[in-house]
Every structure is written in C-alpha cells, then in structure tokens.
Amino acid sequence: MTLKVEHIVGGYSQIPVLNDVSFDVHNGELVGLIGLNGAGKSTTINHIIGLLTPFKGSIQIDGISLQQDSEQYKSQIAYIPETPVLYDELTLKEHLELTMTAYQLEPKSARQRANQLLKVFRLDNKLDWFPANFSKGMKQKVMICCAFMTNANLFIIDEPFYGLDPLAVRDLLTQIESVKQRGAAVLMSTHVLDTAQKYCDRFVLLANGQVKAKGTLDELRQLSDNKNESLDDIYLALAKEDLDGKTV
Template identity: 45%
Template sequence: MALKQENGVVPALQMSKLTGGYSQRRPVLHGVSITANPGEMVGLIGLNGAGKSTAIKHILGLMAPQSGEVRISGVTLEENRDKYRSSTAYVPEQPSLFPNLTVKEHLQWTAMSYNLDKNSAIARMDELAVTFRMTEALNALPGTLSKGMKQKVMLMNALLVSPPLLIIDEPFLGLDPLAIRGLLNALEEVRAKGSAILLSSHILPALERQANRLVVLHRGNIIAGGTPREVKAQAGCTNPESTLDDAFEALVIAAEGGNLGG
C-alpha cells in the first residue's frame, strides 16, 4: 500500500530505516530514513565515504536493501517497476552521454523515452538551451563539448522530464557561475510544478540557501537532519553568523569523538 503522510500527500521519496550496502556482513547504511515531499528540495551531505552514493544507488534500485525499503511515488520497485522507474530522473556526478548523438538528439531521445508531448517538449528544450547557454551547441556531439557543457546536457535532460523525484549528484562541479544561477532557477521552476529534488553536494552555501531540509550522513548513519536552521542548532551553532559549513564541521568532529582526522 502506498505510504501517505497525515495530510494525505504521497511522498515522492520515502526511504524507511534502510540498511544496505555491498556486503551483508559490513553494511554501508544503518537504518537510514529519508523523505522528500512534492515541491521540496532535500540536501544530502556528508564526507566522502559517508554513504551518499550508496543511498542513491538504493533509491535508483541498483542495490537491494538488506532491511527497510524505498518507495518512490508510493510504490516499491517490486510492486510497480514501471511506475517506480518512470517517476525519477538521475543526474550523476560524471556525465555519461551517447557519443554519436547530438545534444538535441539526446533531448529528443529522452522526450520519447518518457512519452512527453512533442510540442511541449520542443518548447521546453528551447527554454533549457537558453537557460544553460547551450543554444549554439544543440547540434554538437559530446566529443566536442567540455566537461561543464556535458554536465549541462545531463541536467537539461533531467529537467526536461521534471519527474516526481529528481536526484542530482554534485551538480555544481564544472559549471560556470551563470550556469549555476540558471540551474538554481530551473530547479525552483520544477519544484513549483511539484517535483521533489534530492541533491547531494559538497557546496553547502547553495544548500543552505535553497534546501527545505537537510540529511547529514556520517559513516552510514544520520547524525543530523531538518531545516538548515535546525541542523545548525543540532550542531550547537548558536551564533547568528554561523554557517552550514560551520555546523557540518562541528557535527563531524562530534561524530569522530572530537578528532576530525579520526
């Protein structure tokens, strides 16, 4: 049965007490719960090796939970594979494109794969090309693009779909300042249309400004969560000038027993 909140809204993402990883003997995640509701941006933060990528792989259905479950738009992968898969789009940290398809053909292929209305998709493609300053590159092949431009293509494809759940891993790497601003504006647009966003990033100032809620992972455990203000309070950062960077450092130091290098 689909999970519902008290207000009757089905979460776009509901990870419930998930334990998982590559080995039954040494799980990476330990009872992790993450919820993303329609129109929300949830920031996933943690050091390298904290379990962020493993959590994303479980959400994408690439790994099976050892215990707990993941629901997207109210269903598990086993209950309704088609709905689960079509309800999410994923942008990895490293761009992965078809070498023989132009930028425009990538967008057209995505539109067909998700059965988008042709005219609406064309109009949205043009909007995204302007947003990311990629209009002149629409007929270019991936081999002629910089890494930053390849990342823009990945983001454009995901934003073209605007699914119930959009998962983005380190989207700001390789983007120029104007592209970052365009991305943040585009994410606001899809949130306004009801999409939930799970965004994993080390660029904490952007998450502090944009995210509704944060999940702080450390060694596979959630060590803090809530609004940016709540996370800072949990870290003991009571100074009004304290930043999310300050709070994250304090949380990790506490989790490491007072030794950041431990």
C-alpha cells in the same frame, strides 16, 4: 509526491555502507543530502534510483516501491549524476529525442521545453555536436537539460556544481526553484554547503553511513550552543564528534 526512505541497510557487498538510513522528501521542497567523502551520499542515491538493492528497509515514491511497480517507480524520477553519462555516438539533439522517448513525452511541448532549456544553458547552437566536442561543464548542462525537460515528480541531483560556471550554477538553481513551484520534490547531494544553506528547505546530514541529523537549518542549530552557526559549522562539528567516537 513523497519520497520515503525507511531504515535502509545496504551497500555494494555483504558489508553494509548504509546503516538504518531514514528520511523523506516532500513535494515542493529541496532537501540537501550532506556529507563528507565516503559518508554514504552516492550509495543512498544509488539505492533510490534502483542501481542497488537494500539488504533491509524500504524506499517508496508515493507509496510505490521499485519491487511493486518498477516502471511506475522509475517514471517518477529524473536523475542528474555527478559524472555526466552520454552516448558517444549520439548528438545533443538525439540525446533529447531519446529522453522524450524514454519518458513518453508529448513531442511538441517537450521540444518547446527543450528549446527553452537549451537557450538558458547556451547550447541551442550545438544540437549537432557529439559528446566528444563538449567540455565537462557542457556535458553536465546536457544532463541538466535532459532531466528538466521531463515531467518528473522527483529530481535527484548528485554533486551538480562541479564543472559548472557561476552563470550555469545560477541557471540550475533557477530550474530547481521552477520544478519546486510546480510541486516536484528535489533531493540534492552537495559539498558546497554555503549554497545548500541558501537554497535548501531541509537537510539530511550523513556520516559513516548513518543519518546524524536532519531538519531545517533552525532545527539543526538547536543541536548547537551557537544559534547562528552555519551549515558548514554544524556539519563539521557533528562529523568531528563521530570521528572522535562520541555519540551524537
């Protein structure tokens, strides 16, 4: 499975937010999408999941674009948004059943997988709860369970760590590693760079709607005189140069 983003120009109006953004995500890897507020991370994700249409460029999953086959394209994606989106009138159990229907999952295996996830994220005794009963962190866990119970080939995770307790963060990272092992691709945006440095295989560094650097941590360190720099140091240096009007 390969997500290929090529020369994307796009945004929310006629004024582009993204300018010639290109990168890819391959099967079995976690790619970190890194950037300050306003760098273009969420805009990039919204183009990939089809909420926005690029002005220019193309986005393909295994060679298929949204325009070519929207059903096939979307069926490959499981998305966890930064802000949980749940239906007020549906219980946790009904959210899981809705996910099963939407992804056309085989009921028995899907329920087994859902039950495993509910136990991991300590929601197995809350199947009859409505979203109004959940904290923000618990709502985030519901979104995580719904995403990882699917057989998606591409997981897109937007700023997942806010609202999660340390145990839930560990459990989420374990689930990411599990889907990587079965060959899925994962794109994750985050501000938590120390965690990204530990777990991501490659990185895409955005600033002002442009890709300023991409590659493994060792490849990014080649941009610096200090070969032991952290991801945080590397990104802040690149962002500062960009804000100062210098060419990276």
